[in-house]
Amino acid sequence: MxxxxxxxxxxxxxxxxxxxxxxxxxxxxxxxxxxxxPFANPAALLVTPDHYVFRMLYAQGIPMADLGIGAPGAQADPREVFRLFAAHWHLFLGTPTRLWMEYVLRETLQISQPLTAQTADAIYDDISARLQQAEFxxxxxxxxxxxxxxxxxxxxxxxxxxxxxxxxxxxxxxxxxxxxxxxxxxxxxxxxxxxxxxxxxxxxxxxxxxxxxxxxxxxxxxxxxxxxxxxxxxxxxxxxxxxxxxxxxxxxxxxxxxxxxxxxxxxxxxxxxxxxxxxxxxxxxxxxxxxxxxxxxxxxxxxxxxxxxxxxxxxxxxxxxxxxxxxxxxxxxxxxxxxxxxxxxxxxxxxxxxxxxxxxxxxxxxxxxxxxxxxxxxxxxxxxxxxxxxxxxxxxxxxxxxxxxxxxxxxxxxxxxxxxxxxxxxxxxxxxxxxxxxxxxxxxxxxxxxxxxx
Incomplete structure (x- = not known):
């Protein structure tokens, strides 16, 4: 250009x-x-309702139940769901989902650190705390x-x-x-x-x-x-x-x-x-x-x-x-x-x-x-x-x-x-x-x- x-x-x-x-x-x-x-938790907000997210994870062999999708997976631990998402964050490179989610994390949720398997718990806790605030x-x-x-x-x-x-x-x-x-x-x-x-x-x-x-x-x-x-x-x-x-x-x-x-x-x-x-x-x-x-x-x-x-x-x-x-x-x-x-x-x-x-x-x-x-x-x-x-x-x-x-x-x-x-x-x-x-x-x-x- x-x-x-x-x-x-x-x-x-x-x-x-x-x-x-x-x-x-x-x-x-x-x-x-x-x-x-308040939204229930980061996984329920960012992962389970979004077809663009969970279809990519399923395509890479991650069971739907492990993502908390549908009635059989309703008992999945949301923290574990978010960890799975973070560990497979690289799968979204080149997709609009990656662009949208980076915008959400950075602009809306004010998360400054990159999402990785190592940062998943800290980011999960940060988002969870924000979701309890009136402005969220x-x-x-x-x-x-x-x-x-x-x-x-x-x-x-x-x-x-x-x-x-x-x-x-x-x-x-x-x-x-x-x-x-x-x-x-x-x-x-x-x-x-x-x-x-x-x-x-x-x-x-x-x-x-x-x-x-x-x-x-x-x-x-x-x-x-x-x-x-x-x-x-x-x-x-x-x-x-x-x-x-x-x-x-x-x-x-x-x-x-x-x-x-x-x-x-x-x-x-x-x-x-x-x-x-x-x-x-x-x-x-x-x-x-x-x-x-x-x-x-x-x-x-x-x-x-x-x-x-x-x-x-x-x-x-x-x-x-x-x-x-x-x-x-x-x-x-x-x-x-x-x-x-x-x-x-x-x-x-x-x-x-x-x-x-x-x-x-x-x-x-x-x-x-x-x-x-x-x-x-x-x-x-x-x-x-x-x-x-x-x-x-x-x-x-x-x-x-x-x-x-x-x-x-x-x-x-x-x-x-x-x-x-x-x-x-x-x-x-x-x-x-x-x-x-x-x-x-x-x-x-x-x-x-x-x-x-x-």
Whole structure:
């Protein structure tokens, strides 16, 4: 990098560095902020909730139970878990996890000594002592991080008790839910029948017909909106949407558990369109995460449950997969559909051209395996020339690791600064335009995409 380029990148980065954080999609636990109790210990804070951390350790032969992951490992000594983490700290060299964790240790937890097997106990004790201090309680950290809005991801069956408690409290921090209905939309979910029964119970509404089922879903969406929600979130491995002229008979079949796998796939494809139509009605932004084959390690799934770091990217056909949805509702300016992919080959080939045409679409930021420095650079290189900047959804951290949120946004802002400085160097635009784009990419696009009012 030349001196001039470096100077421009630094100038742009500094213009974003202190901006507030908008975190419109993530997986933090709302109870942290509702109860505002000290975090239990360094391992529970830094290791066990973070897929990026424990999947790397497992890949090197460290048993999940030894890391305190899942019910069978719940009795693992947190100090021993932290020692294992410290002893294998070198495994994270070259990964964004290393950058994030160094930021957390240095900037947030004020740890000056390097993390090693020899320093593990001293650092563990230092962090433990800090976690008992008032300034390290969840709400205090939220405020110190300068978080403007933080969205959690919540099952459609969640009672939202913690969110309701937050809204009734004096605390001004904005923590909002996100409606995640996959468990009551996808008949291939192993708990689908039980989930429907629970949906009927919590809405006090019969699900004996397709129309009554849709009514119950609308009731739940309305309750989420009352708690501040601005978005829904949906996950699908093999993308498929399909409009069924008469879904009633198929609904009765999936509700009884008699549908075939193909019928279940078609039903879920139809329900994604129903969700898009409901978003036009109630204004909730719709997020779609496609192309992740989840829970690929069956041994881990059986012993420890779902979402234990065994996700693997799949090839994704966005053009054909979304054809039915887009040709039914894609021209609506009331619908906002944010697309996330793990298939990087689709950025330039599909997502950028699609978002550069359909008014409802926005391209989500790099996700899961690609929210790294190089992943951010690849993202901008592949989407901007066709989609521009204003068809992007800004940044979201999509994390369960609360303390890593500032680090993740900092890495994104550094990536933005570097990208914009390269754009200036190649003559795409000047410094004035770059200075306008920097806060847009850091904060404003996320606010706009998720319809978050300041």
């Amino acid at each position: 030349t001196g001039t380029l470096s100077t421009i990148a630094e100038r742009l980065y500094l213009s974003m560095k202190e901006l507030p954080i908008v975190s419109p999609h993530g997986h933090c636990d709302p109870s942290w902020f509702a109860q505002n109790q 309680l969840p709400r205090a950290l939220f405020e110190r991080f300068n978080i403007e809005t933080l969205a959690t991801t919540d099952s459609a069956l969640d009672d939202l008790a913690h969110h309701k408690s937050l809204r009734a409290s004096y605390w001004p921090g904005r923590v909002i839910p996100t409606f995640r209905p996959d468990g009551v939309l996808d008949p291939l979910d192993p708990n689908f029948a039980a989930n429907l029964a629970q949906l009927a119970k919590i809405t006090d509404h019969s699900l004996d017909s397709f129309d009554s089922y849709l009514t119950a879903l609308r009731m739940r969406r309305a309750e989420f909106i009352d708690c501040g929600a601005t978005a829904t979130d949906h996950a699908i491995d093999i993308l498929h949407t399909e409009w069924l002229p008469d879904p009633g008979p198929l609904y009765l079949s999936v509700a009884k558990g008699t549908a075939t796998q193909e019928e279940a796939r078609r039903f879920y494809g139809h329900m994604l369109i129903e969700m898009a139509q409901m978003s036009i009605e109630d204004g909730l932004v719709m997020q779609l995460h496609a192309g992740s084959r989840r829970n690929t390690n069956r041994t881990i799934l059986d012993r420890f449950g779902r979402d234990m770091g065994a996700d693997i990217p799949l090839t994704t056909d966005w053009v054909n997969g979304l054809d039915a949805l887009l040709n039914r509702v894609g021209n609506s300016t009331e619908l906002r559909l944010i697309l996330f992919t793990l298939d990087e080959t689709t950025y330039a080939r599909a997502l950028a051209p699609m978002a550069g045409h359909w008014p409802c679409l926005r391209i989500g930021p790099p996700w899961w395996f690609h929210d790294s420095a190089n992943g951010i650079a690849r993202y901008f290189d592949q989407v901007v020339e066709t989609a521009g900047y204003f068809n992007l959804a800004g940044f979201n951290d999509d994390t369960r690791a609360f303390l890593s949120i500032p680090a993740r946004h900092d890495l994104w802002r550094r990536g933005v600064a570097l990208h914009l400085s390269h754009q200036i160097e190649r003559g795409a635009f000047g410094l004035s335009d770059a200075e306008d784009l920097a806060p847009l990419l850091a904060v404003d696009l996320a606010r706009q995409a998720y319809r978050i009012e300041v």
